[in-house]
Amino acid sequence: MTPERIFTGWDEPVTEQIRRRLIPEEPKGPVDLGRLLIVVPTRKAERRLRETLARYCARYSTALLSPHIVTPAYFIRTEQDAAESVAGTMAELAAWCEVLQKADLKDYPGLFPAAVAVQDSSWALRMADMLQQLRGKLVEGELSLNLVWEKHSAELNEAPRWKDLAHLETLYLQRLKQQGLEDSFESMRRRSLCVSAPEGVDRVVLAAIPDPAPLALRCLSALAEQLPIVVLVHAPASLADAFDAWGRPLTEYWSHAPIDIPEPEKNILLAGAPEAQAKAALRCLADGADRFKAGDAAIGVPDAALVPFLQAELEEQGLMAFDPAGQSLSDHPIAQFVEALASWYREESYAAFRSLLRHPDVLRYLCAQTRSSARVLLEELDVFQQQYLPASRETMRRHLQSEKRLVALDKAFGLVEIWLDDIDRNPVGEALTSILKQLYEDRRLNPLQPADKDFIDAAMSLNRRLKEFGTAQLEESGLGKAHALHLLVRCLHDERFYPDPFAGDIDLEGWLELAWNDAPFMILAGMNEGIVPDTRPSDIFLPNSLKKQLNLRHDDDRYARDVFLLAGLIESRRRNGRTVLLAGKTSASGDPLKPSRLLFHCSDDELPRRARRLFSDPPERKENYAPTISFKLDVRPPDQAPADVKRLRVTQFHDYLMCPFRFYLKHVLGMSDLSDLKVEMDDMEFGTMLHYALEKMGCDADMKVCREPEKLGAFLDVQLDAWVKGRYGSRPPLAVRIQVEAARQRLYAAAQVQAELVEEGWELVHQERRIEGSMCGMKITGTIDRIDRHVETGAWRILDYKTSDKAAHPSAKHWGAPADDDGRTYNRLLVGDKEKRWLDLQLPLYGIFCPDLPPDQVEFGYFNLPKAVSDTGITLWTPFEPEWMQSVRACAEGVIRDIQKRRYWPPAGRMIYDDYGSLFHAKIPECVKVDEFMAFMEGAP
Structure with missing residues (x-):
C-alpha cells in the first residue's frame, strides 16, 4: 500500500503544524488519539510533540488519550523481546577479540597486507571496535559484511579486503552462536522483516522525518502492507515534486534550491573564535529582547564544540543553558572513578595512582579510613612525589615502607592496593561492584535533588554495564582483566544521562532537533562547512562513492536534507519570528573555518556581496574573555601563624631585595608551590x-x-x-x-679543577661551614660551601658552588640596574660612575660573619659547575673595593629594619621566574585585599 503524503506547509514550526493535522479544530470533548502510531525522528521530538498536544488540550480543559509516539528505532530495538538472548556491546566486542587474536592474519592479506606488530588484546579491542562501527553503518542499509561481499563482490574496488571482512564476520557470528547469543545488528535486520504495530493501532503517521535510514524504510514498507500510513511533510504542497514517497528531500532539487534569508545583512553574522561566537549570540539575544521574551528564544548548536562556550557566556549573563543532548556518562564522577581505577590496575603507575587518589569520592573515602584530612593526605602525596619521583606501584611501595613520616599516605596506598588484589582474585564485575559499594555505602540520595538524580541515573547505567560482565564470557575471549576494564570504560563513553531541564533554561539543541523547536527567535551558531551540511570524514572502509554504490546514506543525501531543514527553520519564522545564522572564522584551536555553503544558496546578484562578507575579517579579530578577579586574597597570616621574622638566612636577603611581598609570601606565610607532576x-x-x-x-x-x-x-x-x-x-x-x-x-x-687548585697551592680548609651572628637584633645564619687558603701567601677565598646552566660572575648576580623608586635607598651604590642596585648580599655577608678571616686577604668567588663543562672553574669577584663592604652592611641593616617593621609593600612588577605567578593573573594590587594587608603591616611591634 502506497503511503499518503500530506504537505503541512512550513509557515509554522513542525510541532504546531502536526498538532493542526491531529487536532484540527477546537476540541469539544476528550481527544482520542490512542489508535495512532506516530513516528518521529528523535526522542526529543517525541517529548516536544507530547508537550504540544497536552498543552493544546489543557487550553480547552479537555482530556487527551495520547497516541503511541515512537522513533524509527522502535521497530528494531533489541530489548523488545527479553526472552531472546541478544548480545550486548561487551559480549560482541569480546567475541570479536577472541576471533581476531586466534586468527592467522596471513590468511587475510586483503585486510592485513602488512604484518601487525603485536596481535594482543589491546590491538584486538581497537580492531573490534572499528569493525563494529563499520557493521553499524552497514545495517542501516540492510547490509552486513557478508551481504556486501555476496551481493556486490563484482563491483567492489577492494574485493579481497571485503572477502576477508566477510570471513571474519562469519567466525564472529559463529562464536556468538556458540555462546547462545545473537548479534544485535543481525537481530535488527531480522526484526525488520517481521514488523507489527502495537495492538489497537489502526493508522501510522510518519511525522516530518527527512532522512529515515533504508532499514527503517523496510520496516515502514512492511507496516504499509498492514495499515494505512500517512507521511507528513513540513513543506508546502507546491514543492511536492521535491520529495519522494516517504517525504525525503530529493537531491537533484535541494542541492540547488534557493534559501531566502530575510534581511541577510542583519541575520547572517560572522564572528571569530568560539568565544566570539558565544558573545555574538548573546548580543543577538539582547537585541531581540524588546520583541521576544526569554522563553521565546533558542540557540541551535550544530557544532557541539561551541556548547561549553555558550554555556559559560550565558551563565556570565545570569542565564541558564540546557543541553538536551545530555551528558556523556564518562563526565560523571562515578564513571570517572571506574576509569581511574582501570588505569591504576592496567598501568600500576604513579600517574594513575595520583589520578585515583585525587578523585573527590576516593579522597573522601580514604580520609575517613585513614582518619586524616584531605589537606594532610594531598600534602603528603606532594611531598612523597617531590622527594622520590616514584614511577611505579613497586617503587611507591618500597619508598613508603622505608618512609616513616608519611603515615596517612602509606595507609591510603595500602587501601588502594587492596582494590587491585580484589580484581585479581575475583571476576571483574563482582570486584567492581564490591569496590563501588565500599566507596559509596554512606552516600544518601534524594531523587528530588538534581545532583542526586544524576547520580542515580549514572549508577543505573553503570550497573547495567556491570551485569554484562556476567554474560560477556570475557575470560573465554582471551581478554585479560586489564583490557576487560578498558572495554567497560569504552562502553561507558557511549552511555549518556539526561539531567532534567529547569524553567527559564535556554535550550542549546543540535541540528537535527531544531525543526521541532517552536521558539520564534532562533539563533544558529556554528554555521560552518563540515558541520552544516553534515559532511562525514573519509572512512577507510566506506568512502562516499561506496556508500552511494551500496545505497547507504551519503554526503549528497545529507546535503539535500540540510538545505531543506534550514529552509524550513527560516520559513516557519518568517512571519512571526526571526532566524539568525552565525558562522565562525576559527575553531577553538585556531584552525581556519569556512562558512557553510548553505549560506550561498542565494540569487546570483546577492552571491558576490555575501561572499565578500563571509570571507572578510569578522568585526573583532580576536575576542577573549578579560581576566576577572572573582575574589581578592586576604594575605594576612592566620591567627595561629607567627607574623614576624625572628631569624634570617644569608640567602634570604636576595628574596627581599627582589620583591618584599614575595619574600613575605615565601618566608612569613611559608607558601611554596608543591606539585606531584x-x-x-x-x-x-x-x-x-x-x-x-x-x-x-x-x-x-x-x-x-x-x-x-x-x-x-x-x-x-x-x-x-x-x-x-x-x-x-x-x-x-x-x-x-x-x-x-x-x-x-x-x-x-x-x-680536574680541584686537582689544579691543589697544584697551585690552594688548600680546602672548610666545607659547609656554618655561620651565625646578629645584626640589628636579627639572628643571621648561613652555610658557606667552601673556604680555601693559599699555603704560601695566606690568602683566603670564600667560594660558593654554582650549578646553574651557565657560568656566572659574582658581580652580575649581586648587582643590577636601578629599579623604579620604591622608597628604599639603602639598596643603591655607586660602582665607578654608575649607579647600581644590590640584588644579593650573599658573598660579602659571608665575609662579614667570618671575623676570623682577615678582611684584606679575603677574595669572593664562585666555583662554577655549568652545563658546558669547559667553563668549569673559579670566577673571582676582583677587584672588590673595601667601601662596598660598608654598602653591604648598610643594605643588610636596611632590609632587616624593613622586615622588623613589616614593610612588605609595594610588590615588584613582573619577574622572569615567579613562583607565585599562578596566583596573580592580573597586577598583584588588584588581586589582594590591600587595605587589610596595610593594616597588618602597620601593626608591627
Whole structure:
C-alpha cells in the first residue's frame, strides 16, 4: 500500500503544524488519539510533540488519550523481546577479540597486507571496535559484511579486503552462536522483516522525518502492507515534486534550491573564535529582547564544540543553558572513578595512582579510613612525589615502607592496593561492584535533588554495564582483566544521562532537533562547512562513492536534507519570528573555518556581496574573555601563624631585595608551590646532589689534597651514585638517570679543577661551614660551601658552588640596574660612575660573619659547575673595593629594619621566574585585599 503524503506547509514550526493535522479544530470533548502510531525522528521530538498536544488540550480543559509516539528505532530495538538472548556491546566486542587474536592474519592479506606488530588484546579491542562501527553503518542499509561481499563482490574496488571482512564476520557470528547469543545488528535486520504495530493501532503517521535510514524504510514498507500510513511533510504542497514517497528531500532539487534569508545583512553574522561566537549570540539575544521574551528564544548548536562556550557566556549573563543532548556518562564522577581505577590496575603507575587518589569520592573515602584530612593526605602525596619521583606501584611501595613520616599516605596506598588484589582474585564485575559499594555505602540520595538524580541515573547505567560482565564470557575471549576494564570504560563513553531541564533554561539543541523547536527567535551558531551540511570524514572502509554504490546514506543525501531543514527553520519564522545564522572564522584551536555553503544558496546578484562578507575579517579579530578577579586574597597570616621574622638566612636577603611581598609570601606565610607532576630533579635538588659529592670530597683528608683528577673523579662518582641510590633506590626514573649522567660529567670537570687548585697551592680548609651572628637584633645564619687558603701567601677565598646552566660572575648576580623608586635607598651604590642596585648580599655577608678571616686577604668567588663543562672553574669577584663592604652592611641593616617593621609593600612588577605567578593573573594590587594587608603591616611591634 502506497503511503499518503500530506504537505503541512512550513509557515509554522513542525510541532504546531502536526498538532493542526491531529487536532484540527477546537476540541469539544476528550481527544482520542490512542489508535495512532506516530513516528518521529528523535526522542526529543517525541517529548516536544507530547508537550504540544497536552498543552493544546489543557487550553480547552479537555482530556487527551495520547497516541503511541515512537522513533524509527522502535521497530528494531533489541530489548523488545527479553526472552531472546541478544548480545550486548561487551559480549560482541569480546567475541570479536577472541576471533581476531586466534586468527592467522596471513590468511587475510586483503585486510592485513602488512604484518601487525603485536596481535594482543589491546590491538584486538581497537580492531573490534572499528569493525563494529563499520557493521553499524552497514545495517542501516540492510547490509552486513557478508551481504556486501555476496551481493556486490563484482563491483567492489577492494574485493579481497571485503572477502576477508566477510570471513571474519562469519567466525564472529559463529562464536556468538556458540555462546547462545545473537548479534544485535543481525537481530535488527531480522526484526525488520517481521514488523507489527502495537495492538489497537489502526493508522501510522510518519511525522516530518527527512532522512529515515533504508532499514527503517523496510520496516515502514512492511507496516504499509498492514495499515494505512500517512507521511507528513513540513513543506508546502507546491514543492511536492521535491520529495519522494516517504517525504525525503530529493537531491537533484535541494542541492540547488534557493534559501531566502530575510534581511541577510542583519541575520547572517560572522564572528571569530568560539568565544566570539558565544558573545555574538548573546548580543543577538539582547537585541531581540524588546520583541521576544526569554522563553521565546533558542540557540541551535550544530557544532557541539561551541556548547561549553555558550554555556559559560550565558551563565556570565545570569542565564541558564540546557543541553538536551545530555551528558556523556564518562563526565560523571562515578564513571570517572571506574576509569581511574582501570588505569591504576592496567598501568600500576604513579600517574594513575595520583589520578585515583585525587578523585573527590576516593579522597573522601580514604580520609575517613585513614582518619586524616584531605589537606594532610594531598600534602603528603606532594611531598612523597617531590622527594622520590616514584614511577611505579613497586617503587611507591618500597619508598613508603622505608618512609616513616608519611603515615596517612602509606595507609591510603595500602587501601588502594587492596582494590587491585580484589580484581585479581575475583571476576571483574563482582570486584567492581564490591569496590563501588565500599566507596559509596554512606552516600544518601534524594531523587528530588538534581545532583542526586544524576547520580542515580549514572549508577543505573553503570550497573547495567556491570551485569554484562556476567554474560560477556570475557575470560573465554582471551581478554585479560586489564583490557576487560578498558572495554567497560569504552562502553561507558557511549552511555549518556539526561539531567532534567529547569524553567527559564535556554535550550542549546543540535541540528537535527531544531525543526521541532517552536521558539520564534532562533539563533544558529556554528554555521560552518563540515558541520552544516553534515559532511562525514573519509572512512577507510566506506568512502562516499561506496556508500552511494551500496545505497547507504551519503554526503549528497545529507546535503539535500540540510538545505531543506534550514529552509524550513527560516520559513516557519518568517512571519512571526526571526532566524539568525552565525558562522565562525576559527575553531577553538585556531584552525581556519569556512562558512557553510548553505549560506550561498542565494540569487546570483546577492552571491558576490555575501561572499565578500563571509570571507572578510569578522568585526573583532580576536575576542577573549578579560581576566576577572572573582575574589581578592586576604594575605594576612592566620591567627595561629607567627607574623614576624625572628631569624634570617644569608640567602634570604636576595628574596627581599627582589620583591618584599614575595619574600613575605615565601618566608612569613611559608607558601611554596608543591606539585606531584614533577618528572625529574629540579634545579635545587640537582645542586644538592652535586653539593653532596663535593662535600664528601672536602671531608676526606686524602681526597681534598689529591692531585690526580682521575682518582678524584672516581671518588666523586661513588659519592654521586650513593646519593642517588639513597634517594631514588636502585632503579631511579629515566629522567633522573639522564640528569645523573650530566652531573657525572660536571663532577669530572670539577675534579680536574680541584686537582689544579691543589697544584697551585690552594688548600680546602672548610666545607659547609656554618655561620651565625646578629645584626640589628636579627639572628643571621648561613652555610658557606667552601673556604680555601693559599699555603704560601695566606690568602683566603670564600667560594660558593654554582650549578646553574651557565657560568656566572659574582658581580652580575649581586648587582643590577636601578629599579623604579620604591622608597628604599639603602639598596643603591655607586660602582665607578654608575649607579647600581644590590640584588644579593650573599658573598660579602659571608665575609662579614667570618671575623676570623682577615678582611684584606679575603677574595669572593664562585666555583662554577655549568652545563658546558669547559667553563668549569673559579670566577673571582676582583677587584672588590673595601667601601662596598660598608654598602653591604648598610643594605643588610636596611632590609632587616624593613622586615622588623613589616614593610612588605609595594610588590615588584613582573619577574622572569615567579613562583607565585599562578596566583596573580592580573597586577598583584588588584588581586589582594590591600587595605587589610596595610593594616597588618602597620601593626608591627
